[in-house]
Amino acid sequence: MYQGQCHCGNVRLTIARLTETATRCNCSLCHRYGALWGYLTESEVEIQVGESGTEYYSHGDQCIHFHRCKRCGCVTHYSLAPASGSDRLAVNYSMFSAQDIVPVRIRLFDGADTWQFIDE
Template structure:
């Protein structure tokens, strides 16, 4: 198991493994969060929230919730509003130790205009 967590450790996410790629999206919200997303099915991710709790932000089409730590403010993941075993959870790979993701390929997704993947590049640790 791999553990991701917010800066203060209040929100922890247990992942079965890393995905082969991580996604960098340029939509209006992802560009501001500077997240690198790894996608999982809902049952694959175990999420625990500590005493400080979390808050959610629902944007645009009202289909997903962005989850943030109430203590340190990190955006840890997003999930579907209507949760089911087939719904997706996107984990912000920036919550992992950098050495864990340094070999992964980044899939750039044009969420701002075309809503299509545009290219894949090797992660350098700086974005």
């Protein structure tokens, strides 16, 4: 099992496997967050939230909910709005230890423009 957490420990993520790749996206939001996304599904991620709680931000078509710890502000994961019908849950690998994510290959996604991977 791999465990990640926000800086203050209020939000904890537990996953059984690492994805082969992680996505570094340059869209207007991910670029600012500096997030490193691993795409899993809701059933694959255990999310424990302490008393400080979480809140989320979404923009544009409101499809994606970017969740952050209300105490320390770390963006821990994103989920898709219920209306999307998708069970994708993306964890931010930056919440995990650097050592744990060494095997994960980082891919660059051009979310700002072409919506293609631009690293090969």
